[in-house]
Amino acid sequence: MxxxxxxxxxxxxxxxxxxxxxxxxxxxxxxxxxxxxxxxxxxxxxxxxxxxxxxxxxxxxxxxxxxxxxxxxxxxxxxxxxxxxxxxxxxxxxxxxxxxxxxxxxxxxxxxxxxxxxxxTPSSVQFFASRNITRPADLKGMTIAGTAGDALSRTFPVFLERNGLSGSDVTVQNTDPAGKIAAVISGRTDGLLGYASDQAPIMAHKSGKKVGTLRFSEHGLNFxxxxxxxxxxxxxxxxxxxxxxxxxxxxxxxxxxxxxxxxxxxxxxxxxxxxxxxxxxxxxxxxxxxxxxxxxxxxxxxxxxxxxxxxxxxxxxxxxxxxxxxxxxxxxxxxxxxxx
Structure with a gap:
């Protein structure tokens, strides 16, 4: 440029x-x-x-x-x-x-x-620990709440690729940022794309359930x-x-x-x-x-x-x-x- x-x-x-x-x-x-x-x-x-x-x-x-x-x-x-x-x-x-x-x-x-x-990066996939998601491969077939066009949604396909998955393996449901936690708690999605330093503790507090995360930085992708x-x-x-x-x-x-x-x-x-x-x-x-x-x-x-x-x-x-x-x-x- x-x-x-x-x-x-x-x-x-x-x-x-x-x-x-x-x-x-x-x-x-x-x-x-x-x-x-x-x-x-x-x-x-x-x-x-x-x-x-x-x-x-x-x-x-x-x-x-x-x-x-x-x-x-x-x-x-x-x-x-x-x-x-x-x-x-x-x-x-x-x-x-x-x-x-x-x-x-x-x-x-x-x-x-x-x-x-x-x-x-605090970028991560967040979900209830009861889903037994321990590695990126476990996300295959799941629906994750994300916001179209933001950095998380843009880098998620790269995260999947780095971990042997394709974009078609996971469905990203376009969700307003303020509604992502509610989408997971209500069961509309299996997880969300968010910051481990932000949404994860809030979701645990609101739901009373243990929350797990897959941090991008711990699975081959940092920025x-x-x-x-x-x-x-x-x-x-x-x-x-x-x-x-x-x-x-x-x-x-x-x-x-x-x-x-x-x-x-x-x-x-x-x-x-x-x-x-x-x-x-x-x-x-x-x-x-x-x-x-x-x-x-x-x-x-x-x-x-x-x-x-x-x-x-x-x-x-x-x-x-x-x-x-x-x-x-x-x-x-x-x-x-x-x-x-």
């Missing part, structure tokens, strides 16, 4: 409307100690759940303040929407799935990753997942803020890893739709197993490698999510990234 496609039409008015949203007066505040802070907004990929505990913990522990940031966290409505809002300048930073970032870049959304934190993103306009005008934001997020994840119970407690009151504390703890525990690949093990959360990025781009090029793949630098803002 020699250059980005023109920005999708629906975002142009948003860019014009928000062009002055980050002026100096509106973008700063003063802490209780008298320190001048940069106000920033972070829009999540979804309503708050356990994966997001590090942000709330970092805020409570004043880690963001330490890095000169006055953070406001907003709920999201899916990674695709968060990518669009970030590219349009409607939010300073986003927390979104890397496949959604790649798809956005493909259509010209001016947004880049500042670092992927969930470097082992970058959720990470911190920013629009190119912010990166061109407030790059130092972006650098400090990356460091604050990394430190917050490291702090949550040391004290996960405290991190979950920091989420109290974050949303009227917040899962129960037990579910949040399980979600965060799973999230903390996803922070590294073999290439980044032992490094700070959020440190990426070009080789890991390239593998992710290659996979989604193969699955059709990206039709004109560009170089890694097309998607990853290395200048604001953490050093390995």
């Amino acid at each position: 020699t250059g980005r496609r023109p920005l999708i039409t629906g975002l142009v008015p948003l860019l014009l409307l928000t062009a002055t949203a980050c002026g100096d007066d509106a973008a700063t505040s003063v802490s209780d100690s008298g320190r001048r802070l940069d106000r920033v907004t972070l829009t999540l990929n979804w309503y708050p759940y356990g994966e997001h505990a590090p942000f709330y913990y970092g805020e409570r522990r004043k880690i963001f303040e330490k890095h000169g940031i006055d953070l406001t966290i907003r709920a999201g409505q899916g990674s695709q929407k968060t990518v669009q809002l970030t590219g349009a300048g409607e939010t300073d930073f986003g927390w979104a799935d890397t496949p959604a970032l790649l798809a956005g870049a493909e259509t010209g959304v001016p947004v880049k990753s500042l670092g992927v934190f969930l470097q082992t 970058y997942s959720n990470g911190l993103i920013a629009g190119e306009r912010l990166l061109s005008g407030r790059k130092e803020v972006a650098r400090r934001m990356v460091r604050a997020v990394s430190e917050s994840f490291a702090a949550a890893r040391r004290k996960p119970a405290e991190a979950v407690a920091a989420m109290a009151g974050a949303s009227g739709q917040l899962p129960p504390a037990k579910v949040l703890r399980e979600q965060l525990a799973t999230t903390l197993t996803l922070l590294h690949t073999p290439a980044t093990r032992g490094k700070a959360p959020g440190v990426n490698t070009e080789a890991d990025w390239q593998r992710t781009i290659d996979l989604f090029s193969r699955s059709g999510l990206v039709t004109e793949p560009g170089p890694v630098t097309e998607y990853w803002e290395r200048g604001s990234a953490l050093k390995g």
Whole structure:
């Protein structure tokens, strides 16, 4: 890809409307100690759940303040929407799935990753343990709830192929994301495509049954997942803020890893739709197993490698999510990234 496609039409008015949203007066505040802070907004990929505990913990522990940031966290409505809002300048930073970032870049959304934190994908097939599914081959003949066009559904055929199955061996029933758990509980489907760090603990809580998972990463298929993103306009005008934001997020994840119970407690009151504390703890525990690949093990959360990025781009090029793949630098803002 020699250059980005023109920005999708629906975002142009948003860019014009928000062009002055980050002026100096509106973008700063003063802490209780008298320190001048940069106000920033972070829009999540979804309503708050356990994966997001590090942000709330970092805020409570004043880690963001330490890095000169006055953070406001907003709920999201899916990674695709968060990518669009970030590219349009409607939010300073986003927390979104890397496949959604790649798809956005493909259509010209001016947004880049500042670092992927969930470097082992939580993508999985989820089902009740009573079905005795222990390997991908056991899925043959089953019906699985998925959402047409999303990253999970696009990579599922590759997952099947890597494990000796074809797309025709498993039926994927198109289901709204919010309805997938209900489809499994009601028996309309045998399982669902979802994140091990999200739906699995919720489904176990709602059903009172033990839930099993087949993680893509444990069966031959891994790719970058959720990470911190920013629009190119912010990166061109407030790059130092972006650098400090990356460091604050990394430190917050490291702090949550040391004290996960405290991190979950920091989420109290974050949303009227917040899962129960037990579910949040399980979600965060799973999230903390996803922070590294073999290439980044032992490094700070959020440190990426070009080789890991390239593998992710290659996979989604193969699955059709990206039709004109560009170089890694097309998607990853290395200048604001953490050093390995």
